[in-house]
Every structure is written in C-alpha cells, then in structure tokens.
Amino acid sequence: MSNTSTKKTPYFFPAEVVRAIARAIDSKNDSESLDNKCHDLYLSKNELDQLINIHIYKVIERVELKKSVENELKALVAQIFDDYLKVVATYNLSERNRDDIGPWILEAFFCPNLINIIYFLGIRTKPFEKSDYVKLMVDNSSSLEPAFKVIEKRIEGWNTFYAVLSKNDKDKITAWRRGADLPSRTSLMSIFNTQNAPKNVLVFLLTARAIEYFKRSHESDIFNQYIEQPRSLDSSMVMFEEAIFALETRDTDYVHRLFEKNDDKFRNSISAIRMELLAYSVASFAKNDLEQAKKRFIDAFDLSLYRSGHICEKVIEVGFVIASWQESPDMNLITKLKSIQALYGYTLPTIVTKDTKRKKENLVEDWEINMWRSNAQRVFNEFKVELPEKYKVSSAVLPIRLNAEELTLDLKKPNKKVKINNNDKLHRNKGKSKQVTTQLIWNTLRKDLDAVNQLLQTGADINILSDNNESALLVALQHMNLTDIHEPDDRFYQTLKDLEYVPKTINAMTSKKHLLPLLSAVQTGRTDVVEHILNLGADVNQKGGSGHLDALTTCISLIGTIKNSKMLLKQFSMITEDPETAIARMSDFEFSAFIRETQGSLGLNRQEVTSYLIQSMKSSDEMAILKELSEVFKEHSQANYELFDLREMRKIAKLLIDEGANPSSKYDWHGIDGYTPFLLACELNEAELVSHVLDNATEDSKDEIINMVYRDRRYGKAVGYEKICKHFKADNVLEVIDRHSTLEISDSIS
Template sequence: MSNTSTQKTPYFLPAEVVRAIARALDSKNNSELLDNKCQDLYLNKNELDQLINTHIYKVIEKVELKKSVENELKTLIAQMFDDYLKVVANYGLSERHRDEIGPWVVEAFFCPYLINIVSFLGIRTRPFEKTDYIELMTNNSTSLELAFKIIERRVKDWNTFYADLPQGDKDKITAWRRGDDIPSQTSLMSILNTQNAPKNVLVFLLTARAIEYFKKQNDYELLTQYFKSPVSFEALMVQFEDLMSALYERDMQYVNTLYQNKDEQFFDRPSTIIVKLLDLSLNSFSKDEIKQAKECFVKAFELSLYRSGRLCNHIIEVGFVIASWQESPDMSLISKLKSVQNLYGYTLPTIVTEDAKRKKENLVEDWEINMWRSNAQKVFNDFKVELPEKYQVSSAILPVYLDAKELELDLKKPNKKVKLNENSKLHRDKNKKKQITTQLIWNTLLEDLDAVNKLLQAGADINILSDNNESALLIALQYMNLIEINEPDDSFYQALKDLSYTPKTINAMTSKKHLLPLLSAVQTGRLDVVEHIVKLGADVNKKGGGSHLDALTTCLFLIGTIKNSKLSNNRFSMIAQDPKTAIKRMSDFEFSTFVRETQGSLGFNRQQVTNHLAQMMKSSDAMALLKEVSEVFKEQTQANYELFDLSKMRKIAKLLIDQGANPSARYDWHGIHGYTPFLLACELNEAELVSYILDNATEYSKDDIINTVYRDRRDGQAIGYERICKHFKADDVLEVIDRHLTLEISDEVN
C-alpha cells in the first residue's frame, strides 16, 4: 500500500486494500478492472466480494491447503475487511489527508492483522513454526534467502526434492536467494505446486514473497512493535477504535476552535463543507425545490464517503427520501445509497436475491420507495426541518381500495384484472397508481371458496400472477402455514392442487415478504404437500422469506423451534412488555426483517422505532391492546406448533436432501457469516439428519460439508462442527461424524 495516494479520501478504498494484497501475492495485480474499482466510491458489497475472491482467495485455493485451514484463512481475511469497513463507517477523518493518515492506518490497523494471519499460518502449516514466520519479518536479510534457509532446516525431504529439480528451476531458486528479484506467483507454483513437493513449502514461500514485497513498499520495522502474542480481532478493534475516537475528538476540537475564533479556515474544512451542502439540500427540499435538493445532496454524499464516519449514515437516510420523492424516483442514486449502506454495514432492509438480470444491491422494491417517502418527516425531524404537507404521508402501508364494480364477480371474463391500492402519493410509478391482481387471487385473499370454485369452473388461469408475484396456490399454502397466526385451513389448497402449474408459478417469489410456495409448504409440516410442490418443479435451493433461507434450512429451523417453541413466544412477549429493550437486543438482521414486516410504518432506524414505541407506551389503551394481541399470539402459536410432528419434519428434510438441497449452502444469521444447514443440524443434535446428509454426500462434497466453518463477525472467530457440537452438547452428532471419518480413513487404507 503506497504511502502516497492519488485518492482524496483519508481512508483507503476497499479495492485499494485488495490491490495491495494482490500485488504482495502477485495475483493479477495488473488487472485494469481492479485499478478502475480503486477509483470507485460506490463499490458495492458484491463487487468487493468478487474482487477478494478473484485476487486473494483463488491464490489460497491453489496452494491446496487442508480444507479447514483454507476456510479459516479466508475467514481471517474476510474479518479484516469487515472490521476495516466498520471503522470507515463509524469514525470520521474529515480533517485528515491521505498522505498523513494512510501510513498510520497501515501501521495501526493492517500490521497487527497481518501478524494475526501469520501467527495462524505458523500454528497450522507444519513443519513450520510461528517463530519461522516472525523471523521472516524481523530479519534484515531478504525474506526469500531466509525462507530457504528455514526450509532446509525444517523440511526433511527438501534436499532430495531440490536435487531432482531441473537445472532451470534450480537457477531460479538461486536468483531468488540472491535477491535479484521477487519470484512471481506463477514461478513459485510451477516448481512447488506439484504432487511430490514437500508439504506447506509453497504457502511458506508465498508468505515470504508477500513479506518481502511489504518490506520494499513500507518500513518493515512497522511490524516489530506487534510481535508479542497476537491478540484477538475483537481486542484489536477496541484498541484501534479508541485511537480513532481520540483522533476524531482532536479534529473536532480544532474545527470548533476555528469556528469560535471566526477563523476563515473554518469555512474551508471538509466537515464544514459537507454540513453546509447538506443544509442547502434540506432547505431546498423543504421549499419543494426537489431537483436542487438532489444536486446539493449528491455533492454532500460523495464528499462524505470514506471520510465522515457515522454522519454518512444520516446522510444516506436523507438521500433515500430525496431520491424517492423526485418526480420519477432516482433509481441510480438509490442504488448507490444502498450499495454504500450495505458495504458499511448499516441496517439494510432489502433482501439480496439471485435475480440474474440485476446487480444484487440494485434491487429496489416498491414497498421501500413507499417506506422512504412516508418517513420523510421523521428523517427531517432529526435536522429540525418542517416539510410541506404533501410530503407528510403518515404510513407506508398502502390502504386496500376497491370500488363496487370491481368487486362484482365476472364469470364471463374469469381472468379479468382487479385494480387496487389507489395512492399516487406513495407509488413510485406515477403511471401505475393502482396495483393489479386477478379475480382468482383476490377472491382467494378474501377467503371466498365459493367464488374461487366458480372462477376455476369458468376457466380462470391459475398461472397468472399478481403485481406482487402472488399466485392463488401460494395464498392457499399460506392458509395452511403453521407459523402464521391463524387456524390452518386446507380447503383452498384442495381446490387448487390438482391443476397444471408452470415452473414460473411454483418458483415465483413475492416482492415484499419474499414468500415462496416451497417454503410455505415446508411450514405446513405436511410431507404430502412438500412432495407435491417439489414434483411441480420447485427449486429446492432457492432462498426466500424474511430470513432469506432455503427450504432445508427453513425445515431445520422449524425442527429447532418445535423442540423449544417457547422461544418465539418469549420474543413476542418482550416486544409487548419492554419494546425498547426488545428493539435494542435485535441483531441488525432481525431488525431489518422487522422493518420489512412493518413496512417502515414505525420508522426505519432503531431510534425512530424506539421513539414510536415509547410514544405508544404512554397510552394505556395502546399498551392494553398490545398485551392482548400478545396473549392471542402466544395461544395460537403454541396451538399451531403442537400440530407439527418432529418425525414428519425429519422426513421432509430427507426429501429435500434427496431432491438436491445443498447442506453446505451458506447464509448469514445474527452476525454469523457462512452458517450452513449441516452446521445447524449439528447445533440441534440432529444425529439422524447429520448421518443422512453424510450418507448421501459424494466423497468430495462430504469433505466440503464437514470442513466448512462459519465466521462470527463479532469476534472474527472461524468455527467448525466440533466447536459447535461441544458448545451445544451435541454428543450424538459428534459420534456420527467420527464414525464417518473413521470409515473414510479405513477406505483410503484399503
């Protein structure tokens, strides 16, 4: 990472960090795409993940480490990026220049993380030791010469391997040892990534190459202050955040002094310019000058990126309102706001989907536009700005409206469209003021079974979806869904099940709650229903729902909840009894789901929701109603969960596995990155299902399943099945896995 930067931002952009590591590893470091991304303020999380995968992870995979070591190493690197972006998102450095702050960030942030990674390699890459890796960094000689001396000392069969090398390869090694040049990744791979090469020599030399590159680009003495026992990521973050806070306070004191002394320098400070631009934007919007408001906002937003810390979060919320209320909502700006919001780790209510036609962060749903529009005054209240009445929409929940003529059943035109939800203020498309559905779907929603049967007899097309991507079959499945607060009713399903459905209908996902027919089928707890939906062509690996999970994971979560159904009741009771604490305890993921479910009607950040609930608590009638609803919820939930049968749920899980459900599919949950159905089955001590997963796995996929680790973003730990089983006392599962591993070793011997 060069000490001199062409960038204006005090912080390194994440793509610059990727490029620095790529150059150290000699991993496609001349990539034009990567260079371009190093200039991109609006890089999204998906693009960053792709860059990390291409320029860092691919090199790790080529080294052919033990799978568990490879996964843990990737986890350490991913955690470094997460923690760095956490710093960028929370601590402002508006008054600092890159040339001043860049070397300090390298020294105080990246160097200790490098020590942690090197320490890990020293523990997991026998025959090398941690002291060997540290010696590479502390010794004054070239890292490659020292590396080969250590190899000669540590690796017993090195001399034999070296003696058998072609003369050309020996000449290359001699040149590297002299320090004539730093070996390329390709050269190292060509000599040492072979079947007869001694174990872990390649990873040791690649590390030596990276350290040598670092020494040439930076003062290697930067590392020496961190050679004590490496500390945890969590401890590193606390230390670094304290330093950042002190730096930020010093900068703000400086700016305040300039302001108090009426010093002209004050007006040229970046923090002052950002606030001034934001103020102009807010005032323009309050005067109904929405185009001018957007122009000023974009300048403020761009200047705040990788500079302003927590202020950037507030700026983004203002931007959503301004972009959504343009005559035609500015989807390009909204996409940029969402990309940064996701990358920085701020709460993001949109669920990522696999829509191949659009970039992941570009997916903006109508309900979100409505949410931002309806929260305009709440956002502007934080800045003490009063908006014109036209912007003061009270709720994001669209009222359902149908006139008498549209309600009348028309059997002569069974596929006649029904228009609803008249609300031009909230809908983002002014040419589409009403949402559209079909008579069949509408009457299914109205629970009018007689009308549904008449429409079917009249030839209603069951494969026409509503604007919301609902089908009559999906609604029928929801009536049987045991996690919904209603008594299960399969009468609509019976009326609709034996008809001919297209794969599009079976795999259609609704736009707000992301409901899927297969997920709803699993939540009925009925094996026959799941079998039916699978036979109709359901994609067993498609993710959906508020938690964005696939069918197998959903099934396993239900098994866990059935075993302890009081947990969901306790969570709801907490919201009814102590809503402030309940909101505070929610993970970002849980809170994002809560915002989606309420459509932002209570606010779309924690403070807004907490304030809204605090206001509700002042009303005895409102609190009494909330407690009454809580009791009804608990009673109905308990009654529904008693209808689930654990043995049938396990049969459903096995059916999904038979149909190709991926037990290694990764998902995020409560700050945990990369949890899988297999790991969840381990947590639940589901020995029968763990055994079934392994029995049905290929030799390659079994290794991948067992060696998968998840990353706990809270402390940077990479955790596999063993630690999960020990923590949750899943001894039965441990026995099953040990038995499979023993058989595997026995097969290899034979």
C-alpha cells in the same frame, strides 16, 4: 474519480487494500481492472467480495494447504475487511487527509491484523513454528536469505530435494537469497508446488515474499514494535478504536470552535462544506426543486464517503427520500445508496432473485421506495424543515381500499382485475398508482369460498398473478401456514390443488415478503402438501422469505423452533417488556423482516425503532394495545406450534433431500457467514437427518458437505461441524459423522 480525489479521503478504499495484499503475494491478475476499482467511490459489497476472491482467495487455494487451514486463513482475511469497513462506517475523520492518516491506519490497524495472520500460519503450517515467521519479520536483510536458513534448519531432506533441482531453479533460489529480486509467485509455485516438494515450504516462502515486499514498500520497522511489545489482536484493536475515537472527538471540537468564532477556516472545512451542501439540498427539496435537491445531495454524498463515518448513515437516509420522490425514482442513485449501506454494514445486502438482468445491489423493491416516500418528514425533522403537504404520506402501510362496484362479483369476466391501494403519492411498479390483483386471488384472500368456486366454474385462470406476484394457490397455502398468527384453514387448498399449474406460478416469488409456494408448503408441516408442490415443478433449491432461505433450511430451522417454541414466545414478550434488549438481540435478517413488515412506520433503523417502542411504553393506551397484541400472538403461536409434528417435519426434510435439496447451500444468519442446512442439523443434534444427508451423498459431495465451514464474523474464525457439535453437545451427530468417515476410510482401503 481521479487519483487526487482518492488521496483526499482519510480512509483507504477497500479495493486499495485488496491491491496491496495482491501485490504482496504477487497475485498476477488483471491489475488494470483492480486499479480502476481503487478509484471507485461506489464499490459494492458484492464487487469487493469478488475482488477478494479473485486476487487473494484464488492464490490461497493454489497453495494447496490443508482444507481446514485454507478455510481459517480465508476467514481471517475476510475479517480484516469486515473490521476495517466497520471503522470507516463508524468514525468521522473528515478533517484529516490521506497523507496524515494513511500511514497511521496502516501501522495501527493493518499491521496487527497481518501479524495475527502470520502467527496463525506459525501454528498451523508444521514443521515451521511461530518463531520462524517472527524471524522473517525482524530480520533487517533485504533478501529471502533468512527464510532459506529456516528451511534448511526445519525441513528434513531439504538437501536431497535441492540436489535434484535443475540448474535454472538453483540459480533462481541463489538470486532470491542474495536479494537481487523478489521471487514471483509463479516461480515459487513451479518449484515448490510439486509432488516431491517438502510440505508447507511454498506457503512459508510466499509469506516471506509478502513480508519482504511490505518492508521494501514502506521502509518501516513497524513489525518490530509489535514483536518487541507483543499483545493480542483484540487489545490492539481496542487501542486503535480508542485512538481513532479520540481523533474524531478532537476534530469535532475543532470544527465547533471555528464555527463559534466565525473563523474563515470553518467555511473551508470538509464538515462545513458537506453540511452546507446537505442543507441546500434539503431546502431545495422543500421548495419542490427536486432536480437541484438531487444535484446538491450527490455532492454532499460524495464528500461523506470514506470520510464522515456514522454521519454517512444519516446522509444516505436523506438521499433515499430525495431519490424516491423524483418524478421517476432515480434507481441509479438508490442503487448506489443501497450499495454503500450494505458495504458499511448499515443494512442487510439485498435479497437476490433469479432475475439475471439485475445484480443484487440493483434490486430495489417498490415497498422500499414507498417506505422512504412515506418517511420523508421523519427524515427531514432532523434538519428542522417542514415539508409541503404533497410529501406527507401518513404511513407506508396502507389499508386496502376498494370501490363498491369492485366488490361485486363479476362472473361474466372471471379474470377481471381488482384495483387496490389507490394512492398516487406512492410509487408503483411500471408507473402505476394502483396495485392490481384478480377476483380469484382477492376472494381467496378474503376467504370467500363460494365466490372462489363460482369463479373457477366460470373459467377463472389460476395462473394469472397479481402485481405482487401472488397466485391463488400461494394464498391458499398461506391460510394453512402454521407460523402465521391465524387458525389454519385448508379448504381453499383442497379446492385449488388439483388444477393445472404452469411452472411460473409454482415458482413465483412475491415482491415484498418474498413468499414462495414451496416455503409456504413446508410451513404447513404436512408432507403431502410439500410433495404435491414439488410434483407441480417447484424448484427445491430456490431461496425466499425474509431470511432468504431455501426449503430445506426453512424446514430444519422450523424443527429447531418447534423443539424450543417457548424461546420464540419469550422473544416476542421482550418487545413489550424490554424493547431495547429485544431489538438489540434481533439478527440482521430478523430486523430486516421487521422493517419489511412495518415498512418504516415504527422507525427506519434499530435506534429509531427502539426509541419508538420505549416511548410507547410510556403511553398507557399504546402499552395496553402492545400487550394485548403480545397476548394474542403468544396464544395463537403456541396453539399453532403445537400442531407441528417433529416426525412429520423430519419426513419433509428427507423428502426435500431426496428431491435434490442442497445440504451445503450457504446462507448468512445471526452474524455468521456461510451456514448450511447440514451445519444447522448438526447444531440441533438431528442425527437422523445428518445420517440421511450422508447416506444419500456421493463420495465427492460427502467430503464437501462434511468439510463445509462458516465464518463467525465476531471472531474471524472458520467453524466446522466438530466445533459446532462440541459447543451444542450434539454427540449423536458426531457419532454419525465419525461412522461415515470410518466407512469411507474402510472402503478406500478395501
């Protein structure tokens, strides 16, 4: 994109925000690379996180703050980007331009957030106080003179420290005080990041430098108006959102009036141009002109980004359909659509596999393409367009279909492939219209033990995987899985367990549900099964499942569910009794798993799923089916969860830890960013497991485990074990950690 295109968008690109902060703190990183990203319409969440890490977090780390202060400061920075992208994804400002809206967003959104960070430093960087940082913001001088005056007042022993500085360093400080030039971060660190430097002077001066840079760049006193009329960040954000919603409403009304009057201005408005392009794209698709449909859609999509707010979500859905129905699904376009979906928070980031050839944003699964193909008419209904028959697939959740001859056991060819789901309307990997499995896997799925034994006796290869990456062993483990709604059956595992498996089979992840043999083994609740799978070469830290969790996190999470299994049943009952609340309360990962299971047959987003379930409640027949399913679920779930033994689950957790499971492995869950198995054990007051983790940790790793924090996205706060334990009244865990911390101090003294 050119600079002119960037200026036309009312919203700043997130990379531009990174660059502004990087310049204020003099990051000194590769500016050309960052400049290029500032023109990238399709910047991904992963790329943004990397930019924040390289250009902002790395600088924070080099200041050598107290770890808790560093973590909270990073959390506050990350929250600015989360909240800003939420605004970009929600409010349509298509009719505004950068020159008009940019300064106002800077003043009304970013300024309160920056002041919030500065106030935080005023609380956490003693001996400096909040009032000292306020002086930096309100002072009208164009130098760092006020900063050094505060230092002279606050820092005991400053004169002694200053006296021993070299003449060159003293000259630099004198120049900075006069305002001849802003100090570079490198120069500040060379003087104040030394062993003899007074505590927190470096962070105070870096903040002063950033404030002075901000003032010089914008020639504004916008800090002053917030200092003179102080209010909380929350109230500032409420006022900002109310104002931006008013702007959106005003623009919508304006465009609507132009349309009604048939005014020429309407045809030249961004909103009208985008909708015209989109309508042309949809019409071309309905006429089977897929190439033209894609071309016009891309034009409409580009005009939506950083402009159209919530409308962008619907535009993306159209794009998924068009890209998925191309003769060869356009993976490049789908990748861009998924990337923006994740960046704007419309959906979850893609689950990562170990395939190093594909970035996480590039990981597009077959079931997703099938979901958009099969929901083409639903998406296009909003445009009142009836699609030709070829685009109508009744559901992405297809029944298994086999020909009669394929059901016949062929012992002469024990590795014969079985073809299922024969539907050429749906996309299949490698251009296949059919999914393929083996007779052994198929008969294990069907629970035909005689057929499985016969196939094994005639030489069936247990290491051949299905197209879906299933193995017969995985299917056997799933038959024992106590989290599934069935009566557990270990006959197939007993038949298959003592055979020779290659590591690829043991670590193969299925393509839709992301099942892994080790995760399935943990969900059996049996230590012997988990130990066996580990001995076969399972990677103890591999992540999978709908929540993208490792085995230790899965195990500890199960311990929590077992302790309160009634809550699980209550959540499911709520789907039939109060679907609106049930869907709203689902975490992103839970809802993602729901969509994965239903493949869009009940809707493509929370609003559609909620509407479908509410509508179903009005139908007595559908409601009866839902209630019957609910009762079956509750009956089987209750029976299965009663088979779990908490002592056995704790043994499994300890076994995983002994085998090298990482207690600091991060994952995202329920709106929090960076939870770990250790923090989850703290939440559940699992003192026995916490003690086992710390007993088996080295001194270095113990420090990392205890000091790990997560970021609460709702409040932008970094939260560690102490806050978690106090909130969940996990006093037993606090005693264990305190005991280990005391022992560590005693050892260092001795």
